[in-house]
Amino acid sequence: MERRYRLILACPDRVGIVAMVSNFISSHGGSITDANQHSDPSIGWFFMRVEIGAVMLPFELDALKKAFSPIAQSFEMQWRITDSSKPKRVVLMASRESHCLADLLYRFHSKELSCEIPCVISNHDDLRKMVEWHDIPYHHVPVDKDNKQPHFDKVTSLIKEYQADVIVLARYMQILPYELCDQYPQQVINIHHSFLPSFAGAKPYHQAHDRGVKLIGATCHYVTQDLDEGPIIDQDVIRISHRDQPEDMVRLGRDVEKNVLARGLRCHLEDRVLVHGNKTVVFN
Numbered sequence: 570m571e572r573r574y575r576l577i578l579a580c581p582d583r584v585g586i587v588a589m590v591s592n593f594i595s596s597h598g599g600s601i602t603d604a605n606q607h608s609d610p611s612i613g614w615f616f617m618r619v620e621i622g623a624v625m626l627p628f629e630l631d632a633l634k635k636a637f638s639p640i641a642q643s644f645e646m647q648w649r650i651t652d653s654s655k656p657k658r659v660v661l662m663a664s665r666e667s668h669c670l671a672d673l674l675y676r677f678h679s680k681e682l683s684c685e686i687p688c689v690i691s692n693h694d695d696l697r698k699m700v701e702w703h704d705i706p707y708h709h710v711p712v713d714k715d716n717k718q719p720h721f722d723k724v725t726s727l728i729k730e731y732q733a734d735v736i737v738l739a740r741y742m743q744i745l746p747y748e749l750c751d752q753y754p755q756q757v758i759n760i761h762h763s764f765l766p767s768f769a770g771a772k773p774y775h776q777a778h779d780r781g782v783k784l785i786g787a788t789c790h791y792v793t794q795d796l797d798e799g800p801i802i803d804q805d806v807i808r809i810s811h812r813d814q815p816e817d818m819v820r821l822g823r824d825v826e827k828n829v830l831a832r833g834l835r836c837h838l839e840d841r842v843l844v845h846g847n848k849t850v851v852f853n
């Protein structure tokens with residue numbers, strides 16, 4: 570696919586933002602290949618995502634950022650510009666459950682996901698063979714439940730060594746410490762196996778069974794220090810009934826978990842997610 574720059578911005582709403590952005594691009598000979606915008610009257614903020622055909626522009630990425638910076642400053646923008654030809658480096662993390670990890674590895678292998686997967690990290694060794702079949706390094710980093718710090722120190726070291734842009738918790742079942750969440754804001758993505766905010770925390774299907782709900786679901790969200798309370802990227806639900814025990818929900822939930830995670834990761838990889846406070850705007 571043709572190389573494109575993606576401009577993503579959020580700023581206090583005012584007249585002239587779209588005109589200013591489009592004039593900036595056209596005045597430098599660029600063409601807009603896709604554009605989405607949203608104005609939120611409840612907070613008076615404006616959100617925009619613009620794809621720019623890079624071939625037509627006389628700029629490399631850094632020069633484009635430098636040229637746009639004065640405009641961004643004048644509109645008090647929170648903004649970034651990325652290059653679609655530079656795939657993001659995605660470190661995958663898992664524990665024992667394989668369905669989400671297997672699904673992402675398949676989508677990567679079939680080139681459905683445009684990214685790099687430099688390694689997989691797990692606190693168990695169960696998934697090694699599956700990962701190494703894909704010729705991807707597998708790092709088994711055990712957890713001592715009485716002293717988890719060495720585990721997280723090693724995880725942090727590996728994430729830095731592999732220069733991760735994104736860390737995906739594909740049913741990784743450990744609570745990340747504050748320091749790790751703080752070092753990677755809006756870069757750690759989790760799939761929680763419930764329709765948040767219902768049933769946060771451990772064993773959501775057992776919680777759902779105890780409550781007698783008729784829908785269960787999955788939520789893809791950014792990870793923060795506040796467990797399962799990070800900005801939501803995508804969600805979905807499926808119907809269940811009184812006949813379903815927790816083990817039935819585990820089985821029925823696998824498809825919705827892996828589909829929601831893949832959709833959420835794709836949106837992130839394509840820079841379609843804008844975070845504002847603890848909420849998101851997703852231009853999908």
Ligand SMILES: Nc1nc2c(c(=O)[nH]1)N[C@@H](CN(C=O)c1ccc(C(=O)N[C@@H](CCC(=O)O)C(=O)O)cc1)CN2
Pocket residue numbers: 738741742743744745746747750759760761762770771791792793794795796797798799
């Ligand atoms: N800092 C954060 N870490 C994690 C988040 C998050 O939002 N912030 N999401 C999880 C969510 N999760 C599954 O989706 C999850 C929730 C709770 C637990 C848990 O209680 N784990 C125990 C250990 C369990 C075990 O050893 O099998 C614990 O960490 O003490 C795990 C996962 C992922 N992390």
